[in-house]
Amino acid sequence: MAGQGTTTAPQESGREMQARTEPARRRVIGPGLRTFLIFAVLVGLGALIFPSSYFYRVGTLVWINTLAVTGIVVLLGYVGLVSLGHAGFFAIGAYATAILPNYGIPSPLAMLAGVALAGLLALAVGRPILKLSGYYLAIATLGLGMLIWMVLSKEAWLTGGPDGMVVSGMNARNLFKMVGLKLKSAEAWYWVAGFAAAIGAAIAVNLAGSPSGRALRAIHDSDVAARSLGVDVAKAKSRAFVISALYAAVAGALLALANGYITPETGGFMHSVEMVTMAVLGGASSVFGALVGALILTALPQVLTVFADYEHMVLGGIMVLTMIAMRRGLVPFIVDLWNRRKS
Amino acid sequence: MTRQAVAAGVSALALLTGAPALAEIKIGASLAVTGPAAFLGDPEAKTLEMLVEELNANGGINGEEVELVLYDDGADPNKARTFATRLIEEDEVVAVIGGSSTGTTMAMAPLFADYEIPFISLAGAVVIIDPVQEFVFKTPHTDRMACEKIFADITSRGMTKVGLISGTGGFGASMREQCLDVAESSGVEIVADESYGGSDSDMTPQLTNIASTDGIEAIVNPGFGQGPAVVTRNYAQLGLDMPLYQSHGVASDEFIKLAGDAANGIRLPATPLLIPDQLAEDDVQRQPVQDYIAAYEEAYGEKPSTFGGYAYDAFHLLVDAIERAGSTDPVEIRDALEATEELAGVTGVYTFSPEDHMGLDLSAFRILEIEDGGWKPVEE
Numbered sequence: 171m172a173g174q175g176t177t178t179a180p181q182e183s184g185r186e187m188q189a190r191t192e193p194a195r196r197r198v199i200g201p202g203l204r205t206f207l208i209f210a211v212l213v214g215l216g217a218l219i220f221p222s223s224y225f226y227r228v229g230t231l232v233w234i235n236t237l238a239v240t241g242i243v244v245l246l247g248y249v250g251l252v253s254l255g256h257a258g259f260f261a262i263g264a265y266a267t268a269i270l271p272n273y274g275i276p277s278p279l280a281m282l283a284g285v286a287l288a289g290l291l292a293l294a295v296g297r298p299i300l301k302l303s304g305y306y307l308a309i310a311t312l313g314l315g316m317l318i319w320m321v322l323s324k325e326a327w328l329t330g331g332p333d334g335m336v337v338s339g340m341n342a343r344n345l346f347k348m349v350g351l352k353l354k355s356a357e358a359w360y361w362v363a364g365f366a367a368a369i370g371a372a373i374a375v376n377l378a379g380s381p382s383g384r385a386l387r388a389i390h391d392s393d394v395a396a397r398s399l400g401v402d403v404a405k406a407k408s409r410a411f412v413i414s415a416l417y418a419a420v421a422g423a424l425l426a427l428a429n430g431y432i433t434p435e436t437g438g439f440m441h442s443v444e445m446v447t448m449a450v451l452g453g454a455s456s457v458f459g460a461l462v463g464a465l466i467l468t469a470l471p472q473v474l475t476v477f478a479d480y481e482h483m484v485l486g487g488i489m490v491l492t493m494i495a496m497r498r499g500l501v502p503f504i505v506d507l508w509n510r511r512k513s
Numbered sequence: 514m515t516r517q518a519v520a521a522g523v524s525a526l527a528l529l530t531g532a533p534a535l536a537e538i539k540i541g542a543s544l545a546v547t548g549p550a551a552f553l554g555d556p557e558a559k560t561l562e563m564l565v566e567e568l569n570a571n572g573g574i575n576g577e578e579v580e581l582v583l584y585d586d587g588a589d590p591n592k593a594r595t596f597a598t599r600l601i602e603e604d605e606v607v608a609v610i611g612g613s614s615t616g617t618t619m620a621m622a623p624l625f626a627d628y629e630i631p632f633i634s635l636a637g638a639v640v641i642i643d644p645v646q647e648f649v650f651k652t653p654h655t656d657r658m659a660c661e662k663i664f665a666d667i668t669s670r671g672m673t674k675v676g677l678i679s680g681t682g683g684f685g686a687s688m689r690e691q692c693l694d695v696a697e698s699s700g701v702e703i704v705a706d707e708s709y710g711g712s713d714s715d716m717t718p719q720l721t722n723i724a725s726t727d728g729i730e731a732i733v734n735p736g737f738g739q740g741p742a743v744v745t746r747n748y749a750q751l752g753l754d755m756p757l758y759q760s761h762g763v764a765s766d767e768f769i770k771l772a773g774d775a776a777n778g779i780r781l782p783a784t785p786l787l788i789p790d791q792l793a794e795d796d797v798q799r800q801p802v803q804d805y806i807a808a809y810e811e812a813y814g815e816k817p818s819t820f821g822g823y824a825y826d827a828f829h830l831l832v833d834a835i836e837r838a839g840s841t842d843p844v845e846i847r848d849a850l851e852a853t854e855e856l857a858g859v860t861g862v863y864t865f866s867p868e869d870h871m872g873l874d875l876s877a878f879r880i881l882e883i884e885d886g887g888w889k890p891v892e893e
Binding site: 222223224227228231323324326331332333334336355356425429430431432433435436471472475481482 | 547584585588589590591592594595598599601602603614615616619620622623627638640681682683686687690
């Protein structure tokens with residue numbers, strides 16, 4: 171963004187420039203930072219009211235899912251590409267974090283390696299399959315996810331096979347211990363996951379406002395129009411695909427560490443669908459949609475255990491109703507409603 | 514003050530989602546009642562519900578009522594871990610039964626050491642009890658034992674050269690590995706090793722390969738679901754004359770129905786649950802097996818499965834331990850559980866020790882042969 175500012179007015183004196191940027195300066199904090207702060211407040215608010223580790227545990231899952239779904243928001247909400255294989259990237263992050271420590275690589279490095287691997291795979295696979303669109307892309311990504319899942323469940327010597335494997339290594343508790351804070355491990359993971367989700371959301375929001383983000387949204391509306399505006403469509407799509415894979419992989423690595431055990435189902439088809447469902451339910455166009463979708467689909471089943479027999483019916487009903495009455499998801503619907511009331 | 518009020522509100526919500534706190538002894542369970550492993554979790558849940566009702570009707574444990582808090586984890590390890598946390602923290606149970614699958618069990622296991630709550634798993638894999646974890650027990654025999662039992666029967670028939678045809682699912686893959694592992698110590702040699710996918714509809718090529726291996730004397734099929742039925746049918750179609758062994762994974766009447774006449778002559782290791790009326794009068798398992806079948810049939814109008822039997826045993830082990838401990842302190846229950854001696858269940862006779870948290874030996878398995886569409890114990 172800074173680059174753009176200087177190209178429009180390279181020779182302006184400092185004073186004029188100040189006058190010009192005045193409207194921008196009135197917003198003291200940028201949208202990314204604002205999102206980060208909102209998320210941080212929500213994370214803190216949760217910690218304030220949670221009475222037990224169980225709540226922290228559910229909270230941790232909500233933040234981890236939010237992080238993964240934020241990646242889907244970038245891909246689906248910004249660019250309009252559907253991926254049914256993102257659980258694969260999620261699982262790569264998770265399994266790298268589980269496997270590499272067995273070969274003497276410390277957990278944080280293993281995590282980074284997993285995220286990098288997921289990014290590289292997305293880069294390598296992205297170019298050819300992103301030429302497809304709509305259903306064809308969905309099927310191609312589904313195939314990719316299935317392949318990853320198959321490797322994870324067949325290569326038992328490496329991954330423990332269908333029964334899964336233990337993730338040894340880092341506990342978030344020790345992180346806090348280093349700075350003198352003694353937390354239960356459920357609480358520690360909650361803070362780590364919440365922090366990660368907040369950073370992820372801030373980055374995604376900043377991306378949306380940046381030139382690359384605007385290019386992505388242009389592609390969302392029309393490939394051809396975007397190309398005629400000089401957007402390198404293939405490159406932009408591939409970039410969004412890689413970014414969303416990185417989000418999934420980070421979330422996967424966090425889940426592996428927080429759970430201490432993973433199975434190939436983390437990379438399964440149903441998990442991919444779950445991620446897309448969260449995004450669509452909450453509203454795929456914004457990171458708050460990711461949060462709301464993740465919150466509902468993670469926390470609601472916990473509340474619904476009282477009606478265990480009707481759980482699936484209620485969940486299904488909510489989703490069908492949301493999709494019929496609020497096509498763009500919950501958050502955009504509520505925002506629209508709010509705006510209409512104001513005007 | 515406000516913080517307290519909010520916390521109270523949240524715990525009220527938690528109460529709403531939990532169950533009323535009337536009962537004296539709370540036992541937790543997280544099972545795969547729905548989802549891909551529902552065939553395990555459903556009979557397990559039904560069994561536990563039935564047993565709790567029966568126990569309370571008879572006066573509970575040492576005069577105290579028992580309450581079962583049961584959650585459906587859908588075989589998702591992630592959910593299972595959340596529910597385990599919830600059982601321990603919110604419901605404050607004294608012990609937990611569950612983990613229908615190895616994945617859910619292993620995801621939950623570390624919590625029980627942290628909170629010092631005894632846990633009895635209903636899943637098969639060896640990793641659950643080897644290495645032994647202080648608070649983790651399990652009731653099903655391992656696939657390793659199934660292999661040993663099958664191999665013992667093969668060698669007792671004077672055969673040593675075995676061909677494996679395994680399913681590639683969790684069950685088949687794990688058992689295949691265990692069979693390869695114990696082959697040498699059991700005195701057999703694996704001369705052929707084939708596999709098939711879970712939804713394959715024809716295993717003739719693999720069987721032909723095995724049959725044409727030099728010196729092959731018996732075929733073992735570690736697998737689960739419909740695969741073994743297809744293998745059995747193909748085996749009959751090819752008219753192979755070496756004996757075929759199936760695993761305990763298909764030890765149900767359903768398998769005979771699926772495989773039809775081809776199933777006759779097949780042998781497999783199973784629990785006594787399949788042959789309630791053929792057990793000897795002095796067999797210690799005769800009573801529990803017949804009790805369980807009668808009660809289950811009355812409650813649900815269907816035959817209980819082997820998997821429900823695992824839950825039956827877990828529940829009785831737990832009740833027995835609480836009675837002997839004379840306390841509802843989880844650590845004392847655990848100590849009593851570990852001291853369990855010769856408790857006859859439907860799966861086998863359990864004797865726990867600090868080194869053995871499964872407590873079964875090979876006698877828990879009976880080798881059965883299918884004859885005229887029914888089960889017949891093979892004399893040992």
